[in-house]
Amino acid sequence: MAGILFPDVQAPDLHVMSFNVRRRFDRVTWPPADRWPMRKQRLRTFLGANRPHLLGSQEAMPDQARWVQDSLGSTYGRLGLGRGKDRGGEGTPLFYDRDRVEVDDWQQVALSDTPDEPGSTGWGNTIPRIAVIAQLRDRATGARFTFVNTHFDAFSRRARRRSATWLHDLVASHEGPLLFTADVNAHVRSGELAGMFADGLLVDTWSYAPVRHSAEWGTFNNYAAPRVGARRIDALLATPDVGVRAVGIDPRPTGTQWPSDHLPVQAVVRIPVGSAP
DSSP states (O other): OOOOSSOSOOTTEEEEEEEEOOOOOOOTTSOGGGOHHHHHHHHHHHHHHHOOSEEEEESBOHHHHHHHHHHHOTTEEEEOOBSSTTSOSSBOOEEEETTTEEEEEEEEEESSSOTTSTTOOBTTBSSOOEEEEEEEEETTTOOEEEEEEEEOOSSOHHHHHHHHHHHHHHHHHOOSOEEEEEEOSSOTTSGGGGGGGGGGOOEEHHHHOSOBSSOOBOSBOTTSOOOBTSOOOEEEEEOTTSEEEEEEEOOOOBTTBOSSSBOOEEEEEEOOTTOOO
16 A cells, blocks of 8 residues: 555654544445455455554454454454443454563553443433543653543534533543543534643644645545545544644545545654553
8 A cells, every 4th residue: 555644653653543433234234335355355455564553443343443453453452342231343453563562561441430330321322322542651761651542422512511521520630641532523623522622632643744744634524535624533642741743634535435434633752751540
């Protein structure tokens, strides 16, 4: 695959990606571009070529999560389970390159008033929403940091506002550097998500980066030609102590079509050494 936005990112920098891989639906009447058997190889080609050190994914069914992990390569680990009461079904798994990153600890919580109850809902979301929270260490530098990956509700503005506040409170309760990836289902800088940026605890890497490797494409293109200036609903945020080196949104199809109805958002970051989450 030619023209990779961030080829061969080396320490002390980390290559981070947020990518909604689009849930598989087993319906023969579904548009061909959206059918998993038609696009799974495109996803494998894209991920195998880019191989970010950290990937926060959304909408992955268990078999899709395995496909993503296999596509990234044998050095990659996976954190996260399904969002259902039995921990099955669609999830927001986090993938990491074990050669570069090791896991100190991790947990999965529900975005609800009962975060430790699998399958719980609340805040206006009628289907379960979850987050994977991992404590990680960069093997190359020794830097420790927190990585959070989630998927805000698609239907309830109230749920998205409350989820934004949850994220703010989570960051406020943690020490040290933190990275956040998500499909937030609203423009990253919209008023309903302002709580994410309250008190300056998080920054939007797109606004913060000194270098952009692409235009600001809308990230939900739904298999159509992407548009500059459309809503950027896929987020890659960081605490201000994280050095954001560059960002980019890859608008190009893989072959003749896109591997998902979303575009991947990417950043190259540098975690400060000496801070522990």
